[in-house]
Amino acid sequence: MTSLRSWLPLLPPQHPLRHHLDRLIPHPRCAVAIGTHALDLEAFAAHNGFSGLSTIQPHQSVFSSSSLNAFAALGRPIHSVVRKYIQSVFSVDTPYPDVLQNNSSLQKEALIPLKDVTTHLPMRIGDYTDFYAGLNHAYNVGVLFRGAANALQPNYKHLPVGYHGRASSVVVSGTPIRRPSGQILENPTAEPKKPVFSACRKLDIELELGCFVCKPNKMGEPIPIGEAESSLFGVVLMNDWSARDIQAWEYVPLGPFNAKNFGTTISAWVVLAEALEPYLARPAVENDVELLPYLREKREENVYDIRLQVELKTQSGNKTTISRTTGRNLLFSFPQMLAHHSITGCPMQVGDLLGSGTISGREPGERGSLLEQNENGKSTIKLEGGEERKFLEDGDEIAITGVCGEDEEALVGFGECVGAIEPALQFDF
Amino acid sequence: MTSLRSWLPLLPPQHPLRHHLDRLIPHPRCAVAIGTHALDLEAFAAHNGFSGLSTIQPHQSVFSSSSLNAFAALGRPIHSVVRKYIQSVFSVDTPYPDVLQNNSSLQKEALIPLKDVTTHLPMRIGDYTDFYAGLNHAYNVGVLFRGAANALQPNYKHLPVGYHGRASSVVVSGTPIRRPSGQILENPTAEPKKPVFSACRKLDIELELGCFVCKPNKMGEPIPIGEAESSLFGVVLMNDWSARDIQAWEYVPLGPFNAKNFGTTISAWVVLAEALEPYLARPAVENDVELLPYLREKREENVYDIRLQVELKTQSGNKTTISRTTGRNLLFSFPQMLAHHSITGCPMQVGDLLGSGTISGREPGERGSLLEQNENGKSTIKLEGGEERKFLEDGDEIAITGVCGEDEEALVGFGECVGAIEPALQFDF
Numbered sequence: 001m002t003s004l005r006s007w008l009p010l011l012p013p014q015h016p017l018r019h020h021l022d023r024l025i026p027h028p029r030c031a032v033a034i035g036t037h038a039l040d041l042e043a044f045a046a047h048n049g050f051s052g053l054s055t056i057q058p059h060q061s062v063f064s065s066s067s068l069n070a071f072a073a074l075g076r077p078i079h080s081v082v083r084k085y086i087q088s089v090f091s092v093d094t095p096y097p098d099v100l101q102n103n104s105s106l107q108k109e110a111l112i113p114l115k116d117v118t119t120h121l122p123m124r125i126g127d128y129t130d131f132y133a134g135l136n137h138a139y140n141v142g143v144l145f146r147g148a149a150n151a152l153q154p155n156y157k158h159l160p161v162g163y164h165g166r167a168s169s170v171v172v173s174g175t176p177i178r179r180p181s182g183q184i185l186e187n188p189t190a191e192p193k194k195p196v197f198s199a200c201r202k203l204d205i206e207l208e209l210g211c212f213v214c215k216p217n218k219m220g221e222p223i224p225i226g227e228a229e230s231s232l233f234g235v236v237l238m239n240d241w242s243a244r245d246i247q248a249w250e251y252v253p254l255g256p257f258n259a260k261n262f263g264t265t266i267s268a269w270v271v272l273a274e275a276l277e278p279y280l281a282r283p284a285v286e287n288d289v290e291l292l293p294y295l296r297e298k299r300e301e302n303v304y305d306i307r308l309q310v311e312l313k314t315q316s317g318n319k320t321t322i323s324r325t326t327g328r329n330l331l332f333s334f335p336q337m338l339a340h341h342s343i344t345g346c347p348m349q350v351g352d353l354l355g356s357g358t359i360s361g362r363e364p365g366e367r368g369s370l371l372e373q374n375e376n377g378k379s380t381i382k383l384e385g386g387e388e389r390k391f392l393e394d395g396d397e398i399a400i401t402g403v404c405g406e407d408e409e410a411l412v413g414f415g416e417c418v419g420a421i422e423p424a425l426q427f428d429f
Numbered sequence: 430m431t432s433l434r435s436w437l438p439l440l441p442p443q444h445p446l447r448h449h450l451d452r453l454i455p456h457p458r459c460a461v462a463i464g465t466h467a468l469d470l471e472a473f474a475a476h477n478g479f480s481g482l483s484t485i486q487p488h489q490s491v492f493s494s495s496s497l498n499a500f501a502a503l504g505r506p507i508h509s510v511v512r513k514y515i516q517s518v519f520s521v522d523t524p525y526p527d528v529l530q531n532n533s534s535l536q537k538e539a540l541i542p543l544k545d546v547t548t549h550l551p552m553r554i555g556d557y558t559d560f561y562a563g564l565n566h567a568y569n570v571g572v573l574f575r576g577a578a579n580a581l582q583p584n585y586k587h588l589p590v591g592y593h594g595r596a597s598s599v600v601v602s603g604t605p606i607r608r609p610s611g612q613i614l615e616n617p618t619a620e621p622k623k624p625v626f627s628a629c630r631k632l633d634i635e636l637e638l639g640c641f642v643c644k645p646n647k648m649g650e651p652i653p654i655g656e657a658e659s660s661l662f663g664v665v666l667m668n669d670w671s672a673r674d675i676q677a678w679e680y681v682p683l684g685p686f687n688a689k690n691f692g693t694t695i696s697a698w699v700v701l702a703e704a705l706e707p708y709l710a711r712p713a714v715e716n717d718v719e720l721l722p723y724l725r726e727k728r729e730e731n732v733y734d735i736r737l738q739v740e741l742k743t744q745s746g747n748k749t750t751i752s753r754t755t756g757r758n759l760l761f762s763f764p765q766m767l768a769h770h771s772i773t774g775c776p777m778q779v780g781d782l783l784g785s786g787t788i789s790g791r792e793p794g795e796r797g798s799l800l801e802q803n804e805n806g807k808s809t810i811k812l813e814g815g816e817e818r819k820f821l822e823d824g825d826e827i828a829i830t831g832v833c834g835e836d837e838e839a840l841v842g843f844g845e846c847v848g849a850i851e852p853a854l855q856f857d858f
Contacts, residue, residue, distance in 0.1 A: 126596065126597055127556075127595055127596050127597050129686075132683060153681045153682060154621070154622040155612075155622075155624070155678055155679060155681065158612060158623075158624050159612055159624075159679065161679070161682075161683055161686075162683065162686050163592070163593070163683040163684050163686055164592070164593040164594055164595050164686065164690070165593055166556055166593050166775060167555065167556050167596070168555055168556050168648075168775070168776045168777070168778050168781070169648060169775055169776055171648070175648075178648075178649035178774050180772075180773035180774055181651075181772060181773065182772050182773050183584075183587060183588055183721065192583070193583040193584075194587075194718075195584070195587050195588075195721070196721075197721045197722070197723065219597075219598060219600070219607075219691075219692070220607035220691075220851070220854070221854075222610075222854070243773070246773070249584055250584060250588065250590070251682075251684075252582045252584065253582060253590075253680075253684070254561060254590055254591065254592040254684040254685065255592050255680075255682070255683040255684020255685075256683065256684070257558075257590075257591050257592055257593065258769070258770070258772065258773045258775070259773075261593070261770070261773060261775040262648075262649075262773040262774045262775055263648070263774075289623075292612065292624065292625075292626045293626070293858035294626060294856070294858065340687070341687070341690070343609075343610060343611050343687065344609035344610065344611050344672070344675070344687045344688075344690060344691040345607050345609055345691045345692075345854075346595060346597070346598055346687070346690040346691055347597045347598055348597070349597050352597070422649070425649070425650075425651070425774075427723070429722035429723065
């Protein structure tokens with residue numbers, strides 16, 4: 001199989017052999033989710049689906065790629081025309097009725113029921129960076145560990161605090177997450193401090209948005225804030241699984257490491273930045289410091305009004321919505337994160353992933369991590385069916401969903417971001 | 430050029446057209462440095478250089494790759510036979526005299542004077558992780574910021590502290606490094622704390638070793654300490670350039686970010702782990718805590734006795750050796766770093782880079798960062814020609830070199846790890 005598959009990229013999408021190989025060998029290809037179906041863009045391109053769009057024709061091979069990177073690299077203007085063209089092909093009064101509406105053979109080739117689709121990581125991720133721009137989350141966690149007076153660090157409102165994450169453990173929605181093991185300090189007050197080896201006992205979630213980069217900058221050349229928006233490809237939902245007990249012991253002085261590198265789940269369908277433009281809004285949190293010029297955006301509506309929801313399903317099947325919040329609870333926008341990330345000249349590449357940081361509202365039902373909900377283990381989260389949780393138990397499944405818009409006819413939905421917890425490995429030292 | 434080049438990987442190394450294209454189009458390929466020459470392994474393979482080594486013949490296409498990843502992925506046993514075979518081909522009494530010794534045409538094709546070679550990043554790096562295993566460095570820095578009593582954090586001796594770094598800004602020796610700009614807190618005692626935008630004024634080096642991974646593990650499946658050594662490909666010299674003033678303001682609570690992501694220089698020639706085995710030694714620093722079983726190595730000689738040297742050359746041409754130390758000043762070995770990194774199930778990939786952390790000895794002339802040498806700006810480093818430094822000035826060039834062995838006839842040398850500082854960008858906000 002592998003050797004046959006290796007031939008695929010060598011054949012142009014229109015090559016007759018290509019089509020037969022495609023059917024013989026299932027392989028990841030680019031697609032758009034439309035209603036209950038996925039439009040297979042490789043098949044669509046191979047059967048002249050883009051005949052009405054001359055600008056994309058020289059670039060059609062991008063859709064045969066196993067990730068969206070090549071398409072992303074074409075740039076925002078091309079994303080826009082492709083999006084508008086596909087919308088028009090699917091509209092009732094399409095100017096291109098022969099492309100798909102009257103073409104039952106192409107419908108059969110290229111439209112796949114979503115339930116039959118196997119999703120993959122949408123982008124080949126070079127580097128992944130996680131920010132901390134959810135002000136309410138940073139404040140809530142700060143209160144737990146340092147008290148209200150020192151909850152936010154002095155730098156917090158001046159720059160989007162962030163750290164480099166682990167790209168290799170970013171996985172697509174649906175991938176099981178094994179409970180990690182590592183060093184834990186059972187008794188933080190005993191001296192000398194001596195860790196034990198244990199499965200994580202404080203396994204947590206972090207409700208985030210992820211944003212992909214579509215335009216590289218050269219090393220040494222920062223991306224100006226005014227150009228950052230055009231470097232952003234699109235948005236996914238993200239769950240940055242966190243091992244709080246491993247984190248508490250390891251994170252001084254260089255930040256979280258093993259507490260974060262065992263898995264980060266993203267939704268499979270990237271919502272184009274352009275599709276989200278109508279949902280830009282002012283942040284629901286206020287920044288009362290004067291930002292340095294390299295972070296000043298012209299527009300005041302710079303964060304996404306996405307209604308976000310976290311559902312916990314226990315092994316017994318009980319489902320509880322444990323958080324409802326909005327993307328407006330971010331203090332910094334993705335363009336600001338990108339401008340800050342590259343201000344030193346750090347080279348960004350197509351496919352790099354930026355995480356927003358955990359998104360929490362001000363109220364109890366709006367918190368994006370269990371740590372905040374259970375006040376670091378002091379209280380209990382009540383679930384449907386009489387169950388309770390502090391942190392995640394084996395078999396628990398977390399599903400993050402997101403939607404934009406009020407008009408039922410014109411909602412922009414995100415794909416689900418789902419992961420279930422598998423038991424820790426048994427070690428026999 | 431690009432389209433011609435794209436055909437290269439499609440042609441087997443033995444294809445006659447391949448050779449002509451190779452000559453027409455310069456492109457990165459695998460090579461071994463031997464004395465004053467590089468052996469071009471692509472040309473060597475194409476002209477039956479491996480005729481005496483049947484095990485490598487099915488894999489020869491790896492040498493036409495633009496990185497060493499494919500060769501690394503073949504595994505330690507293959508690295509070993511290839512190394513021994515090439516050594517034997519170059520020995521005076523080689524059993525394969527017709528391969529190269531009596532083959533002036535292949536000599537002409539495959540042996541390139543090092544002065545004519547353009548080096549490239551040796552590996553395609555997926556993720557880069559920087560550890561902090563240089564005990565003396567961690568102690569010296571800890572003393573500067575927290576005093577001697579609290580110099581080392583409680584976790585320091587129990588686990589190799591590390592953080593995820595930025596893979597996209599790892600560059601090959603010789604690449605210029607532009608002085609980064611960013612947020613700096615000029616007056617740390619004034620309230621409220623308010624940063625300014627500035628070019629970095631405390632630009633520093635970090636003398637490190639880097640080690641590449643050659644065997645992947647599945648997500649969720651840690652690499653046991655006993656198997657970690659076989660997952661390590663080889664070692665390079667590394668300079669983890671650091672902006673100390675940017676770091677001081679940004680690093681709380683998630684660790685260094687912009688202070689590190691503007692450039693990390695590595696030497697171009699990977700020294701195989703096998704070639705370094707004779708130079709394994711006991712650490713020169715002692716760990717007085719009992720390690721958890723997943724970090725316990727059977728052997729006591731687990732770090733490399735590499736003599737390391739840092740030279741600073743100023744724009745006026747004066748050269749000063751500012752540090753001499755050894756790879757033995759690491760508290761944890763690369764196998765321990767790998768076992769710790771993956772204990773949570775973090776998936777490691779071929780080409781991942783592990784940095785050791787800054788290597789310093791105990792004495793003043795043995796420190797691997799300027800921060801330690803100048804006591805965070807309190808003292809001055811004297812250079813040849815009467816010049817002085819606290820941190821790096823524009824035009825300064827840093828060259829790290831490393832060598833193993835005492836016998837002049839049988840030294841193992843590392844390629845140089847060099848970088849010069851370019852002035853900061855001018856911003857017009």
